[in-house]
Amino acid sequence: MAQVAKDLNPGVKKMSLGQLPPARGVACLGCQGSCPGFEPHSWRKICRSCRCGQEEHCLSSDLEDDRKIGRLLTGSTHASLTARVRGGGGVRIYKRNRMIMTNPIATGKDPTFDTITYEWAPPGVTQKLGLQYxxxxxxxxxxxxxxxxxxxxxxxxxxxxPVYDQDPACCRGLAEDELPAMEAFVKQYKSEALGVGEVALPGQGGLPREDGKPQQKPEAAEPAAPATNGSLGDPSKEAEYVCELCKAAAPADSPVVYAGRAGYAKQWHPACFLCARCREPLVDLIYFWKDGAPWCGRHYCESLRPRCSVR
Structure with missing residues (x-):
């Protein structure tokens, strides 16, 4: 069954606002032995030896990731996906949804179980819909x-x-008079661009739901009218929906992704909810809306505040 990650323990006192561990000396996963080990650049977020990013050498921990996403969503319209850390001085952490599937295996007299754990699953959906997704x-x-x-x-x-796109304390070389500008930029994108995709059946995106409970379509709800983004077929017949990216049909019994900032006349196949710039799937369905399309955080931020050409 789906469950929320249990990382909210009293031992978490305060969040560190320093740089991520440099992972010095850790081998690069992408260079296949040619890199002698991670040697952090003095100011770029890359390895001096192979020029790959830190994510190719050493990953952050689950707790560090949940802290970062909690900080990102705090103060946004998706703050309900965070929870206050006891003893953390008001800091909030990401309530990452995990999904655990246990399937019995018949092996003679004593049954055994095959357990599959998804380290992330869409929030607010039934287990059936989560598995379909x-x-x-x-x-x-x-x-x-x-x-x-x-x-x-x-x-x-x-x-x-990247944490340095949301936390000024993680930006090297940021002048004191630049701090207010960055803080204002972060506040602005949380208000105007940041979103988290919603998984639902076609025509059911945006329906009200109680906090922490799966979305359910009201019994008396009328079928959704055909969307204006290219719905197929005769308007007098049951509405059909198409993916905003590939323009292929979205079956009525198959989940799609909605982006609230796009409006609920648009939907995407799960495999089509991609960053408009890098064309990679949007991790944990977190997107930034710009120019009529979803972007990942990195490419959204650098499109407005250009960074070093390397990182």
């Missing part, structure tokens, strides 16, 4: 514990949502 994600990118898909998710958290 996962089946529509490429297998190599499904965040199953102990697989390449789980590592891919963690790399994307570092790549798409």
């Amino acid at each position: 996962m089946e529509l994600v490429p297998k190599e990118k499904q965040p199953v514990t102990g697989t390449e898909g789980a590592l891919y998710r963690r790399r994307q958290l570092m790549r798409q949502l």
Whole structure:
């Protein structure tokens, strides 16, 4: 069954606002032995030896990731996906949803169980809908514990949502008079661009739900009218929906992703909810809306505040 990650323990006192551990000396996963080990650049977020990013050498921990996403969502319209850390001085942490599947295996007299844990699952959906969603994600990118898909998710958290795009304390060389400008920039994108995709069946996006409970369509609800983004067929017949990216049909019994900032006349196949710039799946469905499309955090921020050409 789906459950929320239990990382909110009293031992977490305060959040560190310093740089992430430099992972000095750790081998590069992408260079296949040619890199002697991570040697941090003095100011760029890369290895001096191979010029790969830190995410190719050493990943942050689950707790560090949940702290970062909690900080990102705090103060946004998705703050309900965070929880206050006891003893943390008001700091909030990401309530990452995990999904655990236990399947019995008949092996003679005593049954055994095969357990599959998804390190992340869409929030607020039933287990059935969550599994349908996962089946529509490429297998190599499904965040199953102990697989390449789980590592891919963690790399994307570092790549798409760099901590130095939200926390001035993690920016090297930021002048004191530049701090207010960055703080204002972060506040602005939380208000105007940041969003978290919603998984639902076609036509059910945006329906009200109680906090922490799966979305349910009201019994007396009328079928949704055909969307104006290219719905197919005769308007007098049951509405059909198409994916905003690939323009292929979205079956009525198959989950899609909605982006609230786009309006609920648009939907995406789970495998089509990609960053408009890098064309990579948006990790944990976190997006930034710009120019009529979803972007990952990295490319949204650098499109407005250009960074070093390397990182």
